[in-house]
Amino acid sequence: MAEIVHMYQKPRREFGRHPEFQDSKPEVLVDTHPNPDIQAIYLRQDPYETEIQCVDELSESQTNTERIMLKPQGMVHLEGGWPSGVDPTEIENKIKYTKKAEREEGYINACKALIEPSERYIKQNNAIDIYDEYFSSTVADHSSEPPSAKTVTVFTDPSAIKRTAAHITWMSDGKKLAIAYCMMKFQGNTEGMSLKSHIWDVTNPNAPEMDLVPTSPLCCLEYNPKDAHLIAGGSYNGVVQYWDTRHPQTPVMKSNIDDSHKDPVYDLRWLMSKSGEVLTVSTDGRVLIWDVKKMDKPMENETVVLQPKSNEGGPKGILGGVSLDYDPLVGGPSKYMVGTEQGTTLSCNRRGKSPQDKISQVFNGHHGPVYSVMRNTFFAKFFLTVGDWTARIWSDEIKTPMYMTFYHKAYLTYGTWHPVRPGVFCTTRMDGTMDVWDLVYKQNAPVLSVQVSDYSLHTLKLQQDGRMVAVGGVDGSTNLLELSPGLCELARDEKNIIGQMFEREATRDKNLIQRAREAKQRRRKSSAHLRTERDIGSIDEAALKELSDNFIRDVRKDEEISAAKLEEKRASRSRILAEIDNGPDLLEGLMASGGGDDSAAPSPVAL
Numbered sequence: 001m002a003e004i005v006h007m008y009q010k011p012r013r014e015f016g017r018h019p020e021f022q023d024s025k026p027e028v029l030v031d032t033h034p035n036p037d038i039q040a041i042y043l044r045q046d047p048y049e050t051e052i053q054c055v056d057e058l059s060e061s062q063t064n065t066e067r068i069m070l071k072p073q074g075m076v077h078l079e080g081g082w083p084s085g086v087d088p089t090e091i092e093n094k095i096k097y098t099k100k101a102e103r104e105e106g107y108i109n110a111c112k113a114l115i116e117p118s119e120r121y122i123k124q125n126n127a128i129d130i131y132d133e134y135f136s137s138t139v140a141d142h143s144s145e146p147p148s149a150k151t152v153t154v155f156t157d158p159s160a161i162k163r164t165a166a167h168i169t170w171m172s173d174g175k176k177l178a179i180a181y182c183m184m185k186f187q188g189n190t191e192g193m194s195l196k197s198h199i200w201d202v203t204n205p206n207a208p209e210m211d212l213v214p215t216s217p218l219c220c221l222e223y224n225p226k227d228a229h230l231i232a233g234g235s236y237n238g239v240v241q242y243w244d245t246r247h248p249q250t251p252v253m254k255s256n257i258d259d260s261h262k263d264p265v266y267d268l269r270w271l272m273s274k275s276g277e278v279l280t281v282s283t284d285g286r287v288l289i290w291d292v293k294k295m296d297k298p299m300e301n302e303t304v305v306l307q308p309k310s311n312e313g314g315p316k317g318i319l320g321g322v323s324l325d326y327d328p329l330v331g332g333p334s335k336y337m338v339g340t341e342q343g344t345t346l347s348c349n350r351r352g353k354s355p356q357d358k359i360s361q362v363f364n365g366h367h368g369p370v371y372s373v374m375r376n377t378f379f380a381k382f383f384l385t386v387g388d389w390t391a392r393i394w395s396d397e398i399k400t401p402m403y404m405t406f407y408h409k410a411y412l413t414y415g416t417w418h419p420v421r422p423g424v425f426c427t428t429r430m431d432g433t434m435d436v437w438d439l440v441y442k443q444n445a446p447v448l449s450v451q452v453s454d455y456s457l458h459t460l461k462l463q464q465d466g467r468m469v470a471v472g473g474v475d476g477s478t479n480l481l482e483l484s485p486g487l488c489e490l491a492r493d494e495k496n497i498i499g500q501m502f503e504r505e506a507t508r509d510k511n512l513i514q515r516a517r518e519a520k521q522r523r524r525k526s527s528a529h530l531r532t533e534r535d536i537g538s539i540d541e542a543a544l545k546e547l548s549d550n551f552i553r554d555v556r557k558d559e560e561i562s563a564a565k566l567e568e569k570r571a572s573r574s575r576i577l578a579e580i581d582n583g584p585d586l587l588e589g590l591m592a593s594g595g596g597d598d599s600a601a602p603s604p605v606a607l
Contacts (some may be wrong), residue, residue, distance in 0.1 A: 005200055011126070037428045051442035054296030062150075066466050069206050076424040142485040147436065152468070153205040157181055157476030159194040165472025167220040167267075168461040171228050176201055176209065177461070177470055182217035182236055184458070187364040197221060197233065199245065202468075202480065210248050214241060219264050221427045223324055224276070232278050232292075234265025239279050240290055253295040261286065272333045281338055283320030287348070304348060304358050306340060314364035315342040325373045327355050329378045337383065339370030347396065363394055378422040378495055379533055382502050391437075395506045398513070402505040405437070406444070414459045420466040421490055423498040436487060439501065440494055448487070452479050 079088045086097050101107055132510035157163055159181065167180040178199045182467040183190075197218045198208035212218070224230035230252075232242040238261030241254030261282035276292040277299070285306045288298040304317040325340035331337070334350040343366035352358030354491040366387035375383040381396040389408045392401035410431035418424035427446075432453040435446035454477040462469045466488045472478045 001421070006571075015160050026229060027366070052351070058430075067206065078183075078373065086293075115552055140488060143407070143491055147438070147487050148484040149434075149436070149448060149450050149469075149487075150453075152480045152482050153202070155179065155200050155205050155208075155308055155470075155478040155480070158198070158208065159196070159476070161190060161193045162476040163217070164191070164458050164474045165460060165476055165478045166218070167222075168459055168470045168472055168478065169221050169223050170461055170463055170470070171223055171229070172225065174202070174462065174465065174468070177478075178212070178221045178223065179470075179472065180218040180221040180229055180233060181476065182219050191215075199231075199248075200478075205480075208574045210245060212243055212248060214251065215239065215254075222268055222270060224270050226258060226270075230276075230292075232268055232270065234268045234280055234282075236264045238262055238265060238282060238284070239286075240265060240268065240278060240295065242278070242292055242295075243577075255290065256296045256569055257297070259297045261288065262319065263320070267324040269324050271326065272328040276479070279324065279326060281321035281324050282458060283322060283341055285318035287321060287338060289350075289451060302350070304355055306338060306346060306359070308346065308359045308362045309356050311362050311364070314344050314362060319344055319346070322369050323371055323373050325375055325383070327375060327377075330377055331373045332380075337373045337375070338376055339373040339385060339387070341369040343370060343387060345370055345373055361396065363399060365392060366390075368411075369543065371413055372416070376417055376422060377419055379499060379502055382506075384415055386412050386427055387412045388412070390473060391415050391425070394504075395502070398506060398509050400509060400513070402502070402509045403439075403443070410425045413457055416462060418466050418487075419462055419464060422495055423501075424487060426469065428452075428457040428459060428460050428471060432457055432473070434460065434469075435480075436483070438487070440491060440497060450481065452481070453477065593596055 019024070026588040074087070082088050082094070083097070086093050088094060100411065163181040163266035164184045165179050166182045166184060168177060170177050176199055178197065180197045183193065193286060195214060197212045198212070199210040199212065212221075212231070212233065214233060214235050216237040216239060218233040219236055220233050220234045229245045230242055231245060232240070234240050237257065239255050239257055240260060242384045243250075244252050260278065263282045264285040265280050265282050268278055268280040271279050271289065278290045278292060279287065280288050280290065282502075286303040286510075287306065289302040290298055294445050306321055307317065308319075311478050317342040319342050321338045322341050324336060325331075326336040336348055336350075338346045338348060340346065343364065345363040345366075346359050347361035347363070348358050349360050350358065352360070360587055363385075367383065368388040370385050371384060372386040381397075385392050385394065385401075389411060391405045391412060393403040394401050398603075408429060410429040410433070413428050415425060415427040418426070421438075427437070428433045429435070432451055432455055434452050434457065435448045436448040436450075437557050438447040440515060441447060452471050452475045455473045455477075457471055460469055460471040467483055469481050470478055471481065
């Protein structure tokens with residue numbers, strides 16, 4: 001008879017005894033009664049709430065230790081550990097020594113001692129998977145946690161003369177950031193001041209990883225989003241150049257100073273194109289586009305003079321640009337925005353037929369330079385501007401801001417949207433404070449204010465995942481802060497909530513504008529009606545009646561004179577018709593009726 005065998009295969013770890021937790025009723029383990037003598041000196045408080053933990057309560061504190069200067073150093077690892085009598089380059093000597101060591105009693109005892117713990121560890125690994133993620137499907141909710149930010153590291157300007165950290169740009173992988181250093185004050189560049197800007201490794205704040213040496217200090221820098229090795233910069237003297245970080249000693253190409261901007265290049269962006277184009281703006285009132293393959297001159301027919309056709313209620317003439325916003329995935333590949341030093345924000349389109357047509361919309365409202373302008377990453381028609389003492393949120397469909405922060409005591413210097421959360425944006429102030437605004441939870445005040453520095457802050461840049469933010473100050477230091485998870489992770493249904501909020505505010509402003517127009521028209525009609533009544537009511541009624549009577553009297557008199565003349569003519573005509581049969585008497589009748597002069601009339605004999 002054939003034996004029936006069933007082979008059941010299962011990993012060893014699945015035979016382990018897993019804990020099964022079940023609900024149970026409370027059980028009194030210890031009941032300690034109070035001491036009557038001690039109880040008499042206390043008052044009973046009912047109810048009374050307290051908390052008891054089964055473990056010791058610990059406090060957490062942090063401090064900055066002294067900075068250790070690190071220096072990368074390479075080493076060569078060669079085969080070693082052999083006795084002095086063994087040459088590791090000779091294989092026969094190594095084999096001979098190894099066989100001799102394996103026959104020693106100490107080697108055998110060491111191997112036997114290692115067998116038992118190794119077997120135990122192997123069984124444990126087979127029974128329990130220590131790397132198993134038991135709660136991988138559970139998503140942690142950090143929305144209830146208080147927002148916070150902690151300083152991770154500080155990058156200090158290595159120059160002896162401290163310069164302003166004018167602009168910050170992150171590499172796409174978030175491991176490096178480039179900082180442009182420049183003395184932004186007028187005539188602040190002193191003799192002997194360094195011209196270098198630096199690229200830093202986030203893990204090594206002690207020394208920059210790479211130096212960028214331009215002919216004039218850089219006011220702005222920007223990594224190429226497609227090629228992380230290319231980085232473009234705009235100088236204080238108006239020259240535009242770009243580097244290849246694989247050969248950072250000199251720029252790959254730069255513009256001629258005669259064909260460049262006449263003022264400092266305050267901002268630039270890489271455009272989405274096949275050849276590689278750079279968009280720059282300056283306070284000389286021009287927006288230029290450069291082809292990196294031929295960078296000596298700006299591209300023809302692409303220059304935009306910042307002078308809108310009509311700017312009702314705003315400044316006239318040419319406006320100086322100080323900030324740019326361009327994101328092909330948000331606003332489109334041909335659209336960009338410019339913030340000016342006169343407080344006006346311009347929406348531009350490269351596809352305009354004429355240079356003036358390329359400025360499509362004008363937004364006025366700020367009382368000073370617009371230091372930052374940026375479209376919302378999730379809702380393209382809403383954008384953020386930062387200038388004077390406020391930050392404002394606008395819509396393309398309305399000429400007035402639909403949301404505005406309160407007027408701060410210190411001047412605002414920069415602002416940017418969060419790349420992950422649509423309702424969060426950050427601003428910096430001249431008093432050294434960085435504010436984080438979360439419109440989901442609070443609209444009238446920031447949810448977090450961090451005193452980053454004792455000096456004025458100038459710029460900031462968020463990492464691509466939104467967890468790290470680099471904040472640059474006028475003292476040359478750049479603080480790298482890590483935001484709490486509640487500020488970085490997208491909340492449930494947050495996108496719909498913010499979208500509905502923006503649409504509701506935009507609709508409300510549209511209705512208010514329409515109502516204001518209607519009220520203005522009503523006031524205009526009412527004032528015209530009152531003016532007409534006032535003019536009519538100023539005439540005397542008696543004088544008006546007298547004028548009317550005199551007019552009617554004159555008309556009647558003229559009618560009577562006309563009627564008398566007409567009657568006289570009719571009588572004369574009837575007399576002539578009655579005497580027409582008398583023949584030669586016709587002439588006498590005509591003369592009698594006054595038909596001509598007696599001296600000029602012919603005599604009856606002549607007839």
